[in-house]
């Protein structure tokens with residue numbers, strides 16, 4: 001599938017030239033995972049990669065997964081199904097709202113069958129009971145958890161550090177469910193460390209969650225990683241004028257629009273810590289641009305026939 005759909009892997013690495021960082025003696029490289037594919041950006045591709053292999057090996061022709069109405073993971077799963085010739089079912093939290101928002105209508109245009117779960121049932125979506133009900137309704141499927149974070153996802157994300165040829169000391173990564181950081185941290189070399197920036201309020205449980213994901217994938221906690229919980233800007237999908245200003249200013253300076261739910265909070269944390277002198281002069285930091293919030297445009301032909309995988 002990789003060659004057939006033109007994935008850009010390894011993703012590009014570019015230096016971020018910014019006098020505010022240079023003043024602190026810090027060098028920052030951007031790992032542009034957002035450029036991997038317009039419809040399968042960044043960590044979502046890395047997380048799906050080995051799940052698609054597993055689904056095929058296990059003989060499934062359908063992927064079922066969960067997400068909120070704006071979930072990047074739902075959208076990426078729809079695209080992966082389209083390009084990889086899987087039927088896809090997206091179980092959306094809450095009631096249906098018509099017309100569909102651009103994110104869900106994109107998923108539907110990529111062939112995803114949408115189904116809705118009320119918020120109470122959605123909370124127990126991982127229970128055997130709810131899964132059984134879904135099997136009764138949809139038949140056989142390969143189950144991807146919400147956000148796509150499972151063993152295969154972590155193994156896929158662990159491939160990122162080996163793509164970095166430049167020397168680096170510290171890596172910054174936004175954290176939602178923690179699957180991406182769990183993998184990346186496991187792929188670090190001795191002497192390197194990762195700082196995860198949770199984009200949700202009350203994300204302290206993620207420490208255990210990330211440890212659990214690493215244990216699932218590799219048998220134990222791996223790599224030198226920490227979480228910094230002070231940069232969520234009020235919680236998941238919450239924004240403030242400070243964050244908005246940071247995004248606009250960054251775009252003016254660097255011609256890159258940062259995804260506001262994840263990437264902008266991570267980059268803001270990096271700038272803040274650098275300004276506070278948290279890094280010794282000479283430190284090289286990699287910031288992972290895990291994705292973008294731009295929806296694929298119609299140029300990407302959502303209704304084009306699926307190429308053979």
Ligand SMILES: *Cc1c(COP(=O)(O)O)cnc(C)c1O
Nearest residue numbers: 072176177178179180262290291
């Ligand atoms: C989904 C997503 C994340 C969060 O990844 P997790 O593995 O859930 O922590 C980070 N950045 C972007 C752009 C995303 O879409």
